[in-house]
Every structure is written in structure tokens, then in C-alpha cells.
Amino acid sequence: MNTTGFMQLYIFILAGFVGFLMISRVPPLLHTPLMAATNAISGISLVGSIVLAGGQYGKLPTILGVIAVACAMTNVVGGFIITDRMLNMFKRGDKKPPVTKPDGGA
Amino acid sequence: MQETIVQLTYLTASVLFILGLRSLTKPDDARRGMQLAALGMLLAIVGTLLHQEILTYTWIVAGLIIGTVVGYPLGQFVPMTAMPQRIAFSHMFGALAATLVGVGEFYHMYQGEHPTNPSVADTRFKMAAIGFEVMFGALTVSGSFMAFGKLQEFITGRPITFKGQNLLNGLLFVAASGCFGWLIYEPSNVVAFYSMVTIAFAIGFMLVLPIGGADMPVVVSLLNAYAGLAAAATGFAIGNNVLIIAGALDGASGFILSMIMSKAMNRSFANVLFGAFGSGGGAASKKTADGMVAKSIKAEDAAVLLGYAGKVIVVPGYGMAVAQAQHQVRELAELIEKKGGEVKYAIHPVAGRMPGHMNVLLAEANVPYDRMYDMEEINDQFAECDVAIVIGANDVVNPAAKTDPGSPIYGMPILRVSEAKSVIVLKRSMNTGFAGIENELFFDEKTSMLFGDAKASLSKLVSEVKQL
Numbered sequence: 001m002n003t004t005g006f007m008q009l010y011i012f013i014l015a016g017f018v019g020f021l022m023i024s025r026v027p028p029l030l031h032t033p034l035m036a037a038t039n040a041i042s043g044i045s046l047v048g049s050i051v052l053a054g055g056q057y058g059k060l061p062t063i064l065g066v067i068a069v070a071c072a073m074t075n076v077v078g079g080f081i082i083t084d085r086m087l088n089m090f091k092r093g094d095k096k097p098p099v100t101k102p103d104g105g106a
Numbered sequence: 107m108q109e110t111i112v113q114l115t116y117l118t119a120s121v122l123f124i125l126g127l128r129s130l131t132k133p134d135d136a137r138r139g140m141q142l143a144a145l146g147m148l149l150a151i152v153g154t155l156l157h158q159e160i161l162t163y164t165w166i167v168a169g170l171i172i173g174t175v176v177g178y179p180l181g182q183f184v185p186m187t188a189m190p191q192r193i194a195f196s197h198m199f200g201a202l203a204a205t206l207v208g209v210g211e212f213y214h215m216y217q218g219e220h221p222t223n224p225s226v227a228d229t230r231f232k233m234a235a236i237g238f239e240v241m242f243g244a245l246t247v248s249g250s251f252m253a254f255g256k257l258q259e260f261i262t263g264r265p266i267t268f269k270g271q272n273l274l275n276g277l278l279f280v281a282a283s284g285c286f287g288w289l290i291y292e293p294s295n296v297v298a299f300y301s302m303v304t305i306a307f308a309i310g311f312m313l314v315l316p317i318g319g320a321d322m323p324v325v326v327s328l329l330n331a332y333a334g335l336a337a338a339a340t341g342f343a344i345g346n347n348v349l350i351i352a353g354a355l356d357g358a359s360g361f362i363l364s365m366i367m368s369k370a371m372n373r374s375f376a377n378v379l380f381g382a383f384g385s386g387g388g389a390a391s392k393k394t395a396d397g398m399v400a401k402s403i404k405a406e407d408a409a410v411l412l413g414y415a416g417k418v419i420v421v422p423g424y425g426m427a428v429a430q431a432q433h434q435v436r437e438l439a440e441l442i443e444k445k446g447g448e449v450k451y452a453i454h455p456v457a458g459r460m461p462g463h464m465n466v467l468l469a470e471a472n473v474p475y476d477r478m479y480d481m482e483e484i485n486d487q488f489a490e491c492d493v494a495i496v497i498g499a500n501d502v503v504n505p506a507a508k509t510d511p512g513s514p515i516y517g518m519p520i521l522r523v524s525e526a527k528s529v530i531v532l533k534r535s536m537n538t539g540f541a542g543i544e545n546e547l548f549f550d551e552k553t554s555m556l557f558g559d560a561k562a563s564l565s566k567l568v569s570e571v572k573q574l
Contacts, residue, residue, distance in 0.1 A: 012341075012350050012353075013354075015350065016357065018355070019357070023358055030133060030136060032189060033140075033466070035327070035461065036189075038356040038359045039196050040147070042334055044119070044147065044349055044352040044353075045336075045337045046150075046203070048349060049206070050160070050169075051160060053169055055159045057213075058213070058218035058219050060213055061210040061214050064213075065207070070170075070176070071173065071202045071203040073169065074196070077177030077181060080140065081181025089466070090136070090465075091472070093473075
């Protein structure tokens with residue numbers, strides 16, 4: 001194992017610690033948005049997929065790459081939108097409760 | 107110069123991801139923080155497009171467009187009630203991307219028209235990374251597919267078990283590890299590589315097969331962690347730090363959630379994965395309902411109880427999600443408040459099918475988040491509460507968890523609903539809950555049962571309370 005490998009392990013472990021400390025403080029209230037958010041962020045594998053799809057490594061890797069780009073992009077777009085949608089619903093109630101029309105239960 | 111710009115975008119993206127996740131510790135900042143994270147993602151994508159190894163953009167753009175077209179409706183139009191399956195589904199996509207990248211890399215190294223055939227010594231580490239990537243990736247793909255199927259209910263939500271299941275799973279696991287070891291020893295071995303992918307795929311199916319609906323929160327969280335680890339391993343394989351960081355964050359998040367979930371069920375990971383709750387020899391609690399009578403109540407009478415109550419605690423469960431009754435719950439709560447009562451919501455960590463499931467549904471129905479309380483925060487308040495209203499929850503309020511050592515859920519922390527002055531339980535019928543355990547709470551003399559579909563019952567309650 002070379003130095004780069006060790007550097008990568010350092011990064012992994014430190015990022016893991018940061019994640020652990022930070023995410024332990026996320027209240028249960030927001031656990032579903034948290035999952036959606038990490039899901040969107042894990043769409044970063046797009047970065048690897050893009051290089052595979054555009055690198056002209058041969059026909060098969062290109063096909064695999066394009067599928068991977070599509071999958072990862074789906075998570076990025078869908079994930080960030082749905083996280084935003086959910087977070088937008090969490091409102092504080094200390095002022096007047098929002099006036100809502102009684103809907104038929106959508 | 108170009109490389110510097112690329113690396114700078116990755117660095118910025120990493121920082122923004124961390125800030126974004128940190129913002130989730132406070133509901134008021136969360137939205138803005140996640141928008142920053144999205145900006146980070148955009149930067150990373152643009153940065154990657156500048157990468158010097160990229161020769162053609164046609165296919166990349168095609169993939170990006172397909173992803174956007176598929177992703178937009180998945181983000182914008184999927185209803186909140188479908189959130190658990192939606193999340194499981196996207197774990198599948200994320201893991202699939204990682205797996206395909208791993209397979210592509212392997213193919214490029216040893217099988218393509220111009221294999222690079224790197225020397226063995228250089229590739230052991232990289233091969234270990236690719237191995238982790240495709241192994242975690244493949245098992246997350248099939249596992250998430252199964253979870254998605256069970257949550258969407260095209261696969262039965264009941265645990266599927268058979269004789270020798272754990273033995274078979276053990277053998278598969280040994281075989282996959284064997285292939286992995288072989289691959290590190292001889293990185294160019296095509297047979298070992300594809301066998302490992304196939305076996306990992308099978309493991310994913312097998313792991314989720316015996317898991318029932320009520321255990322889904324743990325499984326979905328665990329798959330979240332695996333998808334993260336697969337992404338991190340991709341980062342190791344292609345030498346990309348932002349992937350390692352994002353993957354590590356994702357993995358940490360998934361593991362924390364699964365730990366919280368299994369703690370809330372008083373069960374270990376191993377027990378969830380290999381225990382197949384509610385099936386193993388029918389370890390039924392010794393207490394049955396024989397001779398006990400549950401008292402049923404009419405909506406009119408329940409409305410009187412609620413309309414004049416001072417303190418009301420609502421306990422939502424999966425039944426509320428199934429009946430999609432969250433809007434009616436909020437309507438009822440507003441009426442009670444108008445009459446001078448106070449309404450709080452008590453949310454058990456494993457209520458529903460995923461972490462935080464109830465909170466999202468209630469928030470969707472415009473329930474302010476400062477009325478939603480965690481189990482620890484609210485458990486001491488039941489004693490002062492006039493009416494506790496249980497909507498489609500069962501195991502999370504079952505006193506047997508405290509009193510009956512023979513019960514399968516013994517030791518699980520529960521909401522202490524039975525301490526309330528009176529309890530109204532909205533339930534479809536007297537059938538036992540998912541775990542198939544009788545619930546003494548329903549036979550308590552303080553408890554009245556309001557039978558029927560939760561949504562219909564609540565609508566009736568709303569109109570009755572209005573007339574008071």
C-alpha cells in the first residue's frame with residue numbers, strides 16, 4: 001500500500017468522525033430528510049460515472065458509465081428536490097397556526 | 107491549472123456537504139443548508155466535466171438528461187406517504203451507479219480492447235477498493251430492491267423464512283469473502299470478480315427476504331450505510347477525495363440511524379438481520395386475550411371526551427400512514443385547541459416504516475414541528491394528560507414490553523400511554539399488530555376502542571367535536 005492509499009484512509013476516517021459527531025446531533029424530527037439528504041449527496045458518485053462515460057475506455061465501459069450517470073443524476077436531482085420539499089414543510093408553530101383550508105385529505 | 111480548478115471545486119463541494127448536513131441539526135436552518143449542499147454538488151459536477159480524461163461529452167450529456175428526467179418527478183411528485191419506498195428505491199440507484207463504475211473500471215483494466223494490465227503490486231490496494239465497491243454496491247442494489255418491493259407491497263411484507271436459511275446465508279457470505287480474498291491475491295482474475303458480484307447480489311436478496319415490515323426502519327438505514335460505503339470505496343478506487351468524504355458521511359449517517367432504530371426496538375443488528383421477528387416458532391406471548399373484553403366507544407362519546415380535554419397527546423403509528431389520516435389528525439387537533447385544549451404529538455423512533463416517518467407526514471399536514479415530541483421528551487407527560495389518542499400504533503405502546511418477559515418485544519422502550527387518564531385507540535379491528543402480539547393496553551379499563559378506518563373515524567370525530 002502506498003502513501004496515497006494511506007492519505008485516502010485518513011480522509012475516510014476523519015470524514016467518518018465528522019459525520020458521526022454531526023449526525024448524532026440531528027434530531028429524530030428530521031431523520032427522514034436526513035436520509036433523503038445523504039441520498040442526494042451520495043449521488044456524488046456521478047463524479048466517477050462521468051469519467052467512465054466520457055473517457056473512451058471502450059464500448060462496454062461507456063455503456064455502463066452512461067447508465068451509472070443516469071442513476072446517480074436521478075439521485076442528485078430527485079434527492080435534493082425531495083429534501084427541499086420536506087424541509088419546507090417543517091414549520092414552527094409559535095405564531096398563529098397557519099390558516100389552512102380543510103382539504104379532503106390528499 | 108485545470109487540475110487545480112477541478113480539485114478546488116471538489117474541496118468546496120466537500121465543505122458544503124458537511125455544512126449542509128450540519129444544518130440539519132436545526133429545522134430552521136436546514137433548508138438553506140441543503141441548498142448550499144446542492145450548490146456544492148453542482149460545482150463538483152461542473153468541475154468533473156473539466157476533467158482531462160474526458161474525450162466525448164455526448165454520452166455524458168445523454169446520461170445527465172435521462173437522470174434529470176427520471177429524477178425530477180421522483181423528487182417533485184412522490185407523495186410523502188410513499189417516502190419509505192422512495193428512499194429504498196434511490197438507495198438502489200445510488201448503489202447501482204457505484205457497482206457499474208466498479209465493473210467498468212475492472213473491465214477497463216483487464217478485459218477491454220486495450221487492457222491496461224497494471225502490475226499486481228500496484229493494483230492490490232485498488233482492487234481491494236473495487237472489491238468493496240462492487241460487493242457493497244451489488245448487495246445494496248438487490249437488498250434495496252427487496253425493501254422497495256416489500257414497502258410498495260408487491261412482495262409480501264411478512265418475513266419469508268425457510269429451513270437452513272441462516273446456513274445458506276452464511277455459506278454465501280463465506281463464498282463472497284473467498285472470492286474477495288482471491289481477487290486481492292490475483293487482481294486480474296475475471297472469474298473471481300464476477301462470481302463475487304453475483305454472490306453479493308444474491309446476498310442482498312437473501313438478507314432482506316426474512317425481514318418483516320416493522321423492521322424496515324433498521325434495514326432501510328442499514329442499506330443507506332452500505333450505499334455510502336460503496337460510494338466511499340469508489341472514491342478509493344478512482345482516487346477521488348470528495349467521493350470518499352461524501353461516502354463516509356453517508357455511511358456514518360446510515361449507521362447512526364440503524365443504531366438508533368435497533369436501540370428503539372431493544373434488538374441487536376444481528377437479531378434484526380437473522381431473527382425474522384414474529385415468525386420463529388411463533389414465540390407467542392403467554393398472555394392471550396381470552397376472557398378479556400375490550401371496551402368500544404362511539405365517535406360521539408369520544409368527541410365529548412376530546413372536546414373538553416385539557417391536555418391531549420396524539421400517538422401516531424403506521425396505521426395513520428396507511429389510512430393517510432394525517433390531515434384529519436391536524437384538523438381534529440386544531441378544533442381541540444380552539445376549545446382551549448392543548449395537543450402534543452408523541453413519536454416513537456420506530457413508528458412507521460422509516461426513521462422520522464411520522465414527523466414528515468405530520469409536517470406535511472401542517473402540524474408545527476414544535477408540537478412533535480420524541481419518546482424521552484414526552485414520556486413523563488402522559489401522567490398529566492387527560493386523553494391519549496392512539497392512531498394505528500400498536501407495538502410501540504404495548505405495556506407487555508415492560509411487564510411480560512415472555513413477550514418478543516420485552517425490553518423495548520415504549521410510549522407510556524397507559525399512564526394517561528384515559529386512552530382512545532383508533533384501530534381497524536382487534537387483530538394483533540405486525541408482531542402478532544396481544545396488546546394489554548386495549549383491554550385496560552381506561553381504554554376505549556374506536557373501531558374503523560382511521561381516516562373515517564377521525565373525520566367523524568372532527569364533525570362531532572364541531573357540534574359540541
